[in-house]
Amino acid sequence: MVPHLTTALTGPINELEARILESMPAIERWFRLEWMEHTPPFYTSVDLRNAGFKLAPVDTNLFPSTFEHLAPEMLPLAVQAAMAAIEKICPEAKNLLLVPDSRTTDPDYLLNVQRLVQIFSQAGLNVRLGSLDPALAAPTARSLPDGSELVLEPLLRTRGRLGLKNFDPCTILLNDDLSAGLPPVLEHLHEQYLLPPLHAGWTVRRKSRHFQSYEEVAKKFAKLLGMDPWLINPLHAQCGQVDFGTPGGLDCVRANAETLLTKVRRKYKEYGINEKAFVMVKSDRGTGGLGLMTVRDVKDLDDRERLARHGISAARGGTDLSEVIIQEGVPTFEHIGDAMAEPVVCMIDRYVVGGFYRTHAGRAFDESLNAPGAAYAQLAFAESTQLPRPGVKPGASAPNRFYMYGVIGRLAMLAAAYELEATDPDAESYE
């Protein structure tokens, strides 16, 4: 099943697909060489948007929470990738402490945790779950939709180590993106591997920093393929101090949105794209889709009511939304039935282990699909991202499109590797 691309202009993306397929050995070699120099994040998921004329990542998640959406047939790939990941980090490991996001009680999220337990158990580790909730005083079972249970246990912190009762792990795998702040219990764990590292959490991370690295990666990759990096890179700008409460507080956002819209319109003209350019205004930190607004014209930013409806207001301004990223909007023109579809690529270590489509019938092509909604669904990629079929007409083959998605997903993962190196607080000690 390949979703329909319902746009008149599919030439650029089909050309990109053809170029990526014919350059496959060069691309894979390029990734191999990059991974010799840079360490991939432990696990990653990347939201992509395919506009037909452009394919770009719009969000790179370093604490992926959607493993339950992968096709069961893809699980062996995840297990094998997990084996490779563990072997590099802590081959003598017996125990893995998985620390999920303890704030969410979403059954879907619990299924994701269950899937992670399954993957790492089958990779050969004793996996137990520790809760960041200080109120959790004894092992507590959480019920899953399938009738099974997950047991969360209180964390036990000694001077240098974190564990559970009778459970001393070599590695701690964090699945909480720290958007609620950094729990002291996770600090100064110098005797164990804490993965991803704390600076991959939203207390330190900024989307604008990530997309700065992504631009660098996209330029390198575009040079390798001899193409315009804009075809895979969403332009962006950033405002570090936005005061939503004052009349001039949005000046920086307005100015950047204007500049970005002009740049995008110029690109649309260059490629003969008959779409209305737009930008997305969003928090520079992770907020799970909150404070995300589509801006087609800078006048949109004067509409206080509309801003408030998107969670952008003085009330929130003091916290999450004082830092803002303005990003070129990439329309999604993939459809499954009546619903817009957005591909998500999932990776463990440097390997693409699968992907799925996030679909949303209630949203338009220029809105975020990462939002609750009645018609919200997740459809696993029906075929592997690793078995392209060279020779098939561009745009006609699901495996070829998925391979291309896997390549762009890995570019965003590589950008995250660059980003984490640049933001590592302990970087000096490596030199």
Place this chain on the structure above:
Amino acid sequence: MVPHLTTALTGPINELEARILESMPAIERWFRLEWMEHTPPFYTSVDLRNAGFKLAPVDTNLFPSTFEHLAPEMLPLAVQAAMAAIEKICPEAKNLLLVPDSRTTDPDYLLNVQRLVQIFSQAGLNVRLGSLDPALAAPTARSLPDGSELVLEPLLRTRGRLGLKNFDPCTILLNDDLSAGLPPVLEHLHEQYLLPPLHAGWTVRRKSRHFQSYEEVAKKFAKLLGMDPWLINPLHAQCGQVDFGTPGGLDCVRANAETLLTKVRRKYKEYGINEKAFVMVKSDRGTGGLGLMTVRDVKDLDDRERLARHGISAARGGTDLSEVIIQEGVPTFEHIGDAMAEPVVCMIDRYVVGGFYRTHAGRAFDESLNAPGAAYAQLAFAESTQLPRPGVKPGASAPNRFYMYGVIGRLAMLAAAYELEATDPDAESYE
């Protein structure tokens, strides 16, 4: 689909399955630690036999020629494993020279070569085929059953390197087991990686040496699980100088067969196994199943006519059959329909990438199934070897049985790693 085990005594194998499943994290960790010390062969396939009371490898192939029998759904695992293998050996590689067995024109074998080309191309290499046939003077196409073609090219040898016209590979992947001898064109290639190394070929390799290493591995593993190593280890003995032309030439074989039969009968008694013990007499080198004979009583060895029928005669004695291994026969009690079935596990680097059943309707439970025959078929494992389902009744779950086969297959692969270290002619230079 799990083949039926048509034997009264399935207790020991179900107990082994249960023990392997419950020890999964310990087993996977043990393998991780072993792979820190030992280098896995580049690729391996292992023939197993499941007697219900015993599960053992009977042949470990370091130049596997059966990749075409893997289920297509398992291919992504092979690609991912190939990526990991290349990355370790020659990450900057662009080109891979694949050297197939040029003596066979079996269409099945060509499909295996095609599958290898596919796997390593998708892992990111330019793959071309070089022929060991000195008579091949120009690129020559070979037709495949599916209508496609493979092009074999003449090898070009310079002082230190091997390649093709306009093709200088970093790595040479050999898929010829060298049972016809060592081609001079492959010698002294010190500037490139030749994999597997020449001493993995049958000019140097001996089955008895392999099973000596396997015994060591089986004992370690049995200690880890607290079980009798005999349950996974076929006993063996070896005769280094057999002269089939002289009256006393078979004395060593006869004596060893007698000793082995006595040992096996004792074990059968210990476990209450109501089967007739037998041993296999075969060439200590690879002969593709030639010279392989079932011996239920040492008197069988006096039957010259029977020996000759199995290719064991003075005429052959001078070459392949001067060295003989006598191996405990492991009956296969797995059935698919009316045919006997024997599992084969395929691996790339340290990873199990799939498996299949070799079935043969014309053979009995105590004969080799690796022989031509009208009812010869290959059935891919329907499910992954990496997704066992703990909790399911032993013997009732295909994924659990396949996981156990993957473990025993990896034990044989580890034994091959030990064996290749011990027989490495350049071993000193590593110290």
